Amino acid sequence: MIKFINVSKVYKNGTKALENINITIDKGEFVFIVGHSGAGKSTMTKLLLKEIEPTSGKIILEDKDITKVKNRRIPYIRRKVGVVFQDFRLLPNKTVYENVAFAMEIIGSHPMEIKKRVPEVLEMVELGEKANDYPDQLSGGEHQRVSIARAIVNNPPVLIADEPTGNLDPDTAWEIMKILKGINGRGTTVLMATHAKDIVNCMKRRVVALEDGKVARDEEKGVYEYEF
Numbered sequence: 754m755i756k757f758i759n760v761s762k763v764y765k766n767g768t769k770a771l772e773n774i775n776i777t778i779d780k781g782e783f784v785f786i787v788g789h790s791g792a793g794k795s796t797m798t799k800l801l802l803k804e805i806e807p808t809s810g811k812i813i814l815e816d817k818d819i820t821k822v823k824n825r826r827i828p829y830i831r832r833k834v835g836v837v838f839q840d841f842r843l844l845p846n847k848t849v850y851e852n853v854a855f856a857m858e859i860i861g862s863h864p865m866e867i868k869k870r871v872p873e874v875l876e877m878v879e880l881g882e883k884a885n886d887y888p889d890q891l892s893g894g895e896h897q898r899v900s901i902a903r904a905i906v907n908n909p910p911v912l913i914a915d916e917p918t919g920n921l922d923p924d925t926a927w928e929i930m931k932i933l934k935g936i937n938g939r940g941t942t943v944l945m946a947t948h949a950k951d952i953v954n955c956m957k958r959r960v961v962a963l964e965d966g967k968v969a970r971d972e973e974k975g976v977y978e979y980e981f
């Protein structure tokens with residue numbers, strides 16, 4: 754499903770953010786990407802979203818080398834990879850419904866399809882009642898649920914969550930984890946970059962630990978870190 758093959762990223766200023774990364778993620782996996790600040794987690798997610806290009810190596814998404822796809826704004830990446838950010842990034846002048854519908858409009862979905870699909874996804878994240886609210890009327894957890902709805906509305910095979918619980922209190926964070934687990938349970942591959950030690954340790958899923966741009970650990974049912 755996802756393969757990083759000998760991927761390195763050196764930024765223009767000479768910073769080596771990733772060095773020779775090799776990771777294979779199968780369809781339906783739930784993978785935590787952990788590591789200290791600066792370890793390379795965001796660089797990995799940006800590469801998958803084609804926000805940046807690797808200096809060398811290949812990134813395969815469903816048998817296709819995405820480094821060869823021309824432009825990240827073309828619908829291809831939007832259909833394949835949904836993304837959830839720590840800071841939500843909702844459009845403030847659009848309602849909950851419109852924020853989610855926008856992700857479908859961008860890839861050219863038919864208005865009839867949008868009208869049918871958006872309420873479905875809002876139900877899935879239990880926000881059916883808030884469809885006509887604006888982001889500034891929502892709690893942090895609700896913001897994140899809208900952003901999850903937006904990320905999955907096009908049924909992407911992959912969902913990337915970059916510190917999705919970073920701005921939330923522990924109870925709300927677990928609500929979000931329950932939703933992500935449910936999405937994964939329906940077959941979506943989930944990659945979550947996080948510092949949330951308790952969540953990683955409770956979930957007992959695969960953990961890829963980055964250190965200085967290299968894979969330091971890759972374990973099934975891993976932990977956030979080992980304490981000695």
Ligand code: ADP
Nearest residue numbers: 764766768770789790791792793794795796797
């Ligand atoms: P993490 O998400 O694990 O905190 P990042 O992928 O953001 O790590 O960063 C990895 C390394 O690359 C860090 O040393 C960071 O300072 C550097 N870096 C990130 N983005 C840029 C950039 N646009 N230009 C130069 N260096 C960058």
Ligand code: ADP
Nearest residue numbers: 830831832834835836841842843844856903904
């Ligand atoms: P930017 O102008 O910041 O690069 P974009 O135009 O790429 O933002 O995206 C518009 C909105 O859609 C942003 O709020 C962004 O967070 C969100 N977004 C970007 N890529 C995806 C994706 N693959 N799935 C869901 N939402 C996305």
